[in-house]
Amino acid sequence: MKYRGKAWKFGNDVDTDAIIPARYLNTSDPRELAGHCMEDADPEFVQKVRPGDIIVAGKNFGCGSSREHAPISIKEAGVSCVIARSFARIFYRNAFNIGLPIFESPEAAEAIQEGDEVAVDPERGVIKNLTRNEEYKATRVPEFMQQIIDAGGLINYVSNKLKSTRR
């Protein structure tokens, strides 16, 4: 199991202003951004979250602004991955581009409760709830997006491509 930790539950339509409020966007320093992760949804989140923990949310997670600061703050806060019923599209792209693993799974988003111990096997697309001894399926990642992940993010993917065309 690649990702394993305690689940922190959030509701539907968690917007990027809740993930990282604009009042902190006068910096792009990942550590500073991490210090305010999820602040307007749960002001104590940063104190409570432990490395490896997993955010579990409802539909349309990450709606609103295009700020990449949102997935950056989640990743830097130590969250290993995000599971949601669905993701807003810019957040979805951004997460892949910066290497924050995300999984769409209506089943898991419904069944997992706050505090459950959860583990994810990305290769098999399987989410395990160790507390409840249940297993859920995650939607398969399109092959092209898997290539971006395998390259270590979009910039590496593009750099490799540019190098190979120059040769």
Place this chain on the structure above:
Amino acid sequence: MSMTITEKILAAHAGVDQVEPGQLINVKVDLALGNDITAPVAIREFEKTGVETVWDRDRVVLVPDHFVPNKDIKSAEQALLIRQFARKHNLTHYYEVGRMGIEHCLLPEQGLVGPGDLVIGADSHTCTYGGLGAFSTGVGSTDLAAAMATGETWLKVPESIKFVYYGDLPRWVGGKDLILYTIGRIGVDGALYMAMEFTGPAIEKLSMDGRFTMANMAIEAGAKNGIVPPDETTRRYVEGRAKRPYKFYQSDPDARYARVYEFDVSKLEPQVAFPHLPENARPVSEAADITIDQVVIGSCTNGRLEDLREAASVLKGHKVHPNVRLIIIPGTQEIYRQILKEGLVELFIEAGAAVSTPTCGPCLGGYMGILAKGERALATTNRNFVGRMGHPESEVYLAGPAVAAASAVLGRIAAPWEVAS
């Protein structure tokens, strides 16, 4: 095979005859845009690619607009970073304070985007240019960085939803009301990953400014893009303005849509979206007895000339309510100059409003009108999320400029006809 306007623009930029929803394609972009919040991250990523110069110095556009004129030292440093980058790469379209505007008001005004273009921007409201019949969509900073290096990006061809608006729009009802009503009907994820195509007799009569407002808020329904079929109104707007050749695309009559919505808007009331989601739209008559502390008229949604004229027509001869701060922010320097010429700046100041230089400022809770705990604002902006304009326990209601002006006068959310004749 038949295609929608969105599919046709994507196919043309992918260099293929045909695309289908769900297909992943690599496309050439006509323009790539960043601002003072997203560009610093994009520049950092761009520099990791090892590419020495941007793909095309005429097509990478940087507009500092969110926290400029610089609101604090950190913002000043971010603005400096993109200024230095713009100079180093000799970018043609970098807009400094005094010449700038809110990016999505500025780019169409300056003729940098045109019908049939494919534009990506590291700002979610990049979808605004769909008002011109272009495909435009918001992306993150890393996507912008990749496009700055290569001139290309990847996209998944979206399914399209067609919206048909019938009937004549009543007085005081405009693009903002149409889009709030639409989001109210389908929800904030009602068009997730999809294209929203706005059509019908009411759209054909809608001004360019109204069309920009509608396309601007497509993202608030989760859409990838919003688009209006280009017509004579579009042609009049782009003629003499467009800096590059443009092309009108139209959906085929038998193009395929995931869904079709038909709305009769002949009796539509001005709309107000209640906290804390744009989908909480209701007719203004249902917003009785809601007192407000601040009104903001501006933003990439409603900071255009027509919006400010509409607000002025309501405010004329009235004073802003003693308990209200009215902040008016023209979208660009050109709009500012025009309202000055038309005497609207004087009218606004006479009424007791503050008129600001262009900035996104209060819309995203940056500066220039932050709300204290427990305060309530009505704004012509695009989002009313928790804490959007300030303290997490403040509230934002969204509406068009006529409702905003009437509310500023009465100190509570009000219909325009309560103030103007």
